[in-house]
Amino acid sequence: MSYSPLLIRLIDALQCMPGIGRKSAQRIAFHLLERNRDGAKEMSTALAAAVSGIGHCSRCRMFTEHELCKICSASGRDGSLLCAVESPADVMAVEDATGYRGLYFVLMGHLSPLDGVGPEELGLEALEKRLADEDVKELIIATNPTVEGDATAHFLADMASRHNVPASRIAHGVPLGAELEYIDGGTLSHAFFGRRLID
Amino acid sequence: MSYSPLLIRLIDALQCMPGIGRKSAQRIAFHLLERNRDGAKEMSTALAAAVSGIGHCSRCRMFTEHELCKICSASGRDGSLLCAVESPADVMAVEDATGYRGLYFVLMGHLSPLDGVGPEELGLEALEKRLADEDVKELIIATNPTVEGDATAHFLADMASRHNVPASRIAHGVPLGAELEYIDGGTLSHAFFGRRLID
Incomplete structure (x- = not known):
């Protein structure tokens, strides 16, 4: 036995979402069709x-409907500071938590040769x-502290040093x-060796 | 800071799926836009x-593109047996696991007064x-063994007895x-009191 063709198609299509397998797709399809057709539309x-x-964004790779994203097109941002992050969500996190007023570069992932990235x-x-072209005074590397994020950070730091741009990594x-x-x-060891004198 | 309008709309819309909150919706949106636009389309x-x-289905409430679902419109099914299940997935499970050749009634949920069901x-x-109208010889109640499923089963059994239809519940x-x-x-107690003589 199988479901009707349109339902099969929907269940298959929903599985293109990350973390959604057959059972979840089925549950989502039934929920939408039975309880929330407006939501589905x-x-x-x-x-x-x-x-x-x-x-x-043609400048920082952030998702946008325009040529430049909100941040790149905003006046009053400090173009001499550049912060490299892995995802658009990281831009939001940095914007919301810190007073950073520089620009960003969104990698949209991390180096991962096995996945072809x-x-x-x-x-x-x-x-x-x-x-090379802009007057960047510091490249702040804010990739995740994972194996791939670390590798990406090293790669970026090498690139910055080739252009004589000081690179820093968030603590x-x-x-x-x-x-x-x-x-x-691992974290404690990082914290210990990264200790700072109390002024 | 916030994302661009279309991205905000997408993240909001994805949250109509059950079990998908803001963070998951964001992750799904980024994944689809960055890695699988064809899938999103x-x-x-x-x-x-x-x-x-x-x-x-006008007869059993199963999802279908037609007036009657595949099972209700199939010839050679035994119309005197009726099996009540909670969801379309349960129909598939019974069809695949058992040799049942009767018809179904899909409740699309269970009695749950607090949720307005x-x-x-x-x-x-x-x-x-x-x-009342059809010549049903047995109503097989296959709701889930949960509090709501049990309540629904009782309700269905009462209804069947009003129409002098024998009702059974799966073991x-x-x-x-x-x-x-x-x-x-609870399960062991059920199993113990539901014991059967070995023939």
Whole structure:
């Protein structure tokens, strides 16, 4: 036995989302069809509009409907500071948590040769061009503290030093509110060797 | 700071799926836009087609594009057996696992007064009409063994007895391959009192 063709097609299509397998897709399809058809319609329209309308900022690779994203086109940002992050969500996190007023470069991933993600996929040519052409005084590397994020950070730091741009990496250590006893060894070791004199 | 309007709309729309909150919706949106635009397009089309094309079988409430679903319109099924299940997935499970050749009634949920799901929402009028008009010899109740599923089963059994239709409920007990030691008490108690003589 199998479902009707349109339902099969929907269940198959929903599986293109990350983390959604057959059972979840089925549950989502039933929920939408039974309880929220308006939501499903809106989802269909929003997906179509996003796919056709959203591109990348030509300067920082952020998702945007325009040639330049909000931040790159904003006046009053400090063009001499450049912060490299892995994803658009990281831009939001940095914007919301810090008073950073410089510009960004969104890698849209991290170096991961096994998955076929190399320097080209991350648009590093464009970043290199910015380091060469623009008057960048510091490249702040804010990739995730994972194996791939670390490798990407090294790659970016090498690139910056070739252009005589100082590169920095955000600090890794014990997060606020945590207890030393329960922190993993790697993090604690980072925190220990990254200790700073109290002024 | 916030994302571009189309991206915000997409992230909002994706949250109409059950179990998908803001962070998951964001992750899905980024994934689709960055790595799988074809998938997103297909998802949009499949959703629109499903919403406009899929309705309920007029006889058993199963999802279908036609007036009657595959099972209700099939010849050679035994119309004197009726099996009530909570969801379309349960129909598939019973079809695949058992040799059942009767018909179904899909409740599309279970009685849950707190969520505003009463007999009307489950289409029980239509079920009652079938019990009254058709020559049903047994109503097999295959709702889930949960509090709501049990309540629904009781309600259905009462309805069947009003129409002098024998009602049965699928057995609850120790699943195959399980070890008694690790089975919860409720299940074991069910299995114990539901014991059968070995012929």
